[in-house]
Amino acid sequence: MQRILAATLLVSVLAFTGVASAHEFNLADLLIEKVWARASIGQAKAGAVYLTIVNAGSEPDRLIGAKTPAAREAATHVNTMVDGVMKMRHVAAIEVSPGEPAVLQPGGLHIMLIGLASPLAEGATFPLTLTFEKAGTIEVDVWVEKAGAMETHGGHSPGS
Numbered sequence: 001m002q003r004i005l006a007a008t009l010l011v012s013v014l015a016f017t018g019v020a021s022a023h024e025f026n027l028a029d030l031l032i033e034k035v036w037a038r039a040s041i042g043q044a045k046a047g048a049v050y051l052t053i054v055n056a057g058s059e060p061d062r063l064i065g066a067k068t069p070a071a072r073e074a075a076t077h078v079n080t081m082v083d084g085v086m087k088m089r090h091v092a093a094i095e096v097s098p099g100e101p102a103v104l105q106p107g108g109l110h111i112m113l114i115g116l117a118s119p120l121a122e123g124a125t126f127p128l129t130l131t132f133e134k135a136g137t138i139e140v141d142v143w144v145e146k147a148g149a150m151e152t153h154g155g156h157s158p159g160s
């Protein structure tokens with residue numbers, strides 16, 4: 001009986017440390033959730049990935065890299081308004097402080113996809129590898145929402 005209880009507990013712990021749901025991924029003290037992109041319009045060669053990173057630890061970490069087979073390059077960027085004009089610039093890293101989620105969203109921080117291998121189709125998914133300075137590397141699934149979406153609608157499977 002104790003062996004069954006111990007095995008059940010072990011399976012539960014292992015399940016919790018892996019993927020929490022279709023839109024949540026755990027790496028050390030980090031929770032990566034709401035990972036999404038907008039569908040491409042026409043033959044666009046660029047796109048963006050948005051997500052939220054929650055740090056449940058006591059030390060800050062930094063998102064320092066991203067890559068995906070869906071694009072030639074994936075880089076962290078930020079949009080800012082300067083003299084009434086929206087400008088985008090590369091940022092070397094995105095700080096993820098304990099108790100202060102890093103929110104990558106339209107009009108702000110995001111992961112820019114440059115040189116898309118093919119258009120991003122609504123309802124599809126693609127892999128994205130994120131690299132953190134302390135926590136290491138994790139592969140997450142990016143859900144493609146409709147063109148012009150402002151947030152993910154999560155919890156669905158491709159084509160639903």
